[in-house]
Amino acid sequence: MGDMSKPNIAIVGAAGMVGKMYRTVLAELKFPYNEIHLLERAELVGQSRRVAGKKYPLKKLDEHSFDDDIDIALFSAGGAVSREYAPIAAEHGTVVIDNSSYWRLDPDVPLVVPEVNPQDAFNRPKGIISNPNCSTIQAVVALKPLYDAFGIKRVVYSTYQAVSGSGYKGIKELKEGLKGRDLRSVYPHPIAGNVLPHIDVFQDNGYTKEEMKMINETRKILGDESIQVTATTARVPVFTGHSESINVEFSRPFELDEVREAWAGAQGLVVKDDPEHNIYPLALDVAGRNEVYVGRLRRDFSVENGINFWCVADNVRKGAATNSIQIAELLLEKPSKAEPELED
16 A cells, blocks of 8 residues: 555546546545546546546556555445455455445445544455445434434434435436426436435335435444334435434433534534524535535424434535545545555
8 A cells, every 4th residue: 555645546437426526525625645547437438537627537447457556446336346346456455435335234344424433444354445325424424423412212214315316317307307308217206396205126124225224324333233213215306415304212311402512513514403584404505515414403292302303415425425535534644544454
């Protein structure tokens, strides 16, 4: 591994929606890389993409792509690509930060949100760090300070997720639907003017895969399998920004001011909570922002120690690219611990 204070970077899936956001956020955050390699499928080779105003060629992703000295690889090219190429990269000493769902529940792969469990990034036996599901990331950023302050017995998620969660095809389908054209190339029903209680495939237990991701990932990230979690995830005709209604039952009594105080000191969290003046988090307001927004805080009177709140974040930024690059920033802070623990 090279100089982790100024590493060589690879972006796998550099031309996709998250790949484009990787390139944008790397420039915005002034991430101090040395070289950058943009890797893509064969049919895109010959094209180029910009990073911080400079053009770079798209190179073919293959088994030799990591023969070069690449310190960190940001993967966002789907589970099949991550399954095949993440281990190859790791074998070459590259730290893989993977945005697909393939590795998330592997017990030897940490699932990391830097504001929540940064220490987990340094225990990676397989050399891979997994980026959580977009809807889970924003939720746990809001839940972590509450978990630390009050303990959490139960969480109920209801999500309202933007079409950008389905990539460029989801955005196109909504745009065409708003023009009266019914594509249905991504969703089983029209999305324009509609709400679909269906994200990803249905499982044998009646939940969708997206819902089970939120349930299982919340427990793994918070490090507490005793938390009871349930979820209903829905796709809504919004281009960018996932909104979530989150109901939480605490382990001990609390005052609402204590909740506000816990949030006030939390990294990466913005509180917008003045309903009397119509101030609360909105998808339109958070688009293009890296923080998680919370508001509409109120007590749940149906249980002894419960609250409801609203949580919104840009799903392509904090829900994917920004979180991954924040993980990479952790590696710069502690370069001496950046090697996979089980390497000789």
